[in-house]
């Protein structure tokens with residue numbers, strides 16, 4: 317770990333921008349501590365609830381892998397609610413243990429009841445002196461409180477009232493964990509900033525159904541859950557980039573991070589910190605150390621002395637579909653020496669721009685090519701490109 321990884325996030329100095337997000341791997345003090353010991357810059361213990369909201373989550377299976385056939389999973393659906401540990405235990409013991417890992421502690425608190433309840437919770441957590449920031453969880457897709465949260469207006473109201481109340485009552489930086497279950501996040505992000513939010517976490521998991529067991533006709537998980545892991549990265553990257561371009565507020569990106577390259581992508585899209593959860597659930601805490609060293613080596617190789625050297629550099633290159641459609645067309649080019657005539661590209665060309673010649677070798681008809689790039693993506697030998 318080197319100083320080049322150090323970041324100032326909403327005024328709090330983190331040893332690196334990689335955060336263990338709020339979920340099962342931070343379910344209590346000992347678990348959270350492991351995240352710190354594995355190298356995370358900050359850890360977010362599982363969302364702490366008010367006594368009134370403390371609820372049981374399903375204990376008859378609540379995690380389901382999403383995959384094609386028997387292949388490696390590309391996503392996961394969970395029906396897990398908030399921490400089932402009573403507030404007193406977090407206050408008396410668990411937060412202190414969490415802090416022992418050497419990472420900053422960001423307290424995720426539930427913010428779905430009456431704002432006074434959220435404030436009372438925040439005050440008690442702040443009084444421990446053990447946490448550095450708050451993350452308001454207004455966005456759990458599993459909770460019944462969010463049945464109507466796809467309505468932007470309704471979401472703005474929750475975000476504004478909860479953020480204002482907690483900001484007025486505490487002195488720590490306050491972030492809002494956004495929902496991705498909306499058509500447009502920008503107005504909600506702007507409203508959160510105007511209400512005093514110091515940062516935004518983008519985002520919580522994508523509301524989903526885990527799938528159907530076709531032998532029994534029953535759903536794998538009989539309640540709607542949250543979709544996480546690599547499959548959601550493009551969805552969350554859209555939101556991170558849209559908010560980063562429109563609202564001037566630090567962003568903690570979370571969704572599908574499994575490699576250091578994912579972290580670099582999110583920083584290039586404007587994030588200041590990046591959280592990960594499913595990767596730790598699939599690969600163990602040691603993935604955090606790999607993420608930290610991978611990011612450090614990348615920055616060294618590129619000569620970046622701080623993440624500010626490359627934060628947001630992708631944003632000016634994101635354009636409108638109209639401008640993109642006006643770019644000069646490209647056509648398929650074949651590098652014959654790389655091609656082994658496997659024929660995979662022939663199946664995916666819908667424009668008759670590829671064919672097998674009399675000698676049995678792949679050849680191109682660039683004049684037919686529509687420049688879609690599907691053959692380029694399909695070729696396992698990088699023999700095709702668009703020029």
Ligand SMILES: Cc1cc2nc3c(=O)[nH]c(=O)nc-3n(C[C@H](O)[C@H](O)[C@H](O)COP(=O)(O)O)c2cc1C
Nearest residue numbers: 337338339363394396520544545571572592593594
């Ligand atoms: C099993 C599980 C439990 C979760 N519990 C919480 C939670 O208590 N509070 C919260 O804010 N987010 C919770 N999340 C959402 C994660 O913090 C994160 O937003 C989401 O998993 C996307 O990141 P990922 O793709 O890296 O997993 C949970 C996610 C999972 C998989």
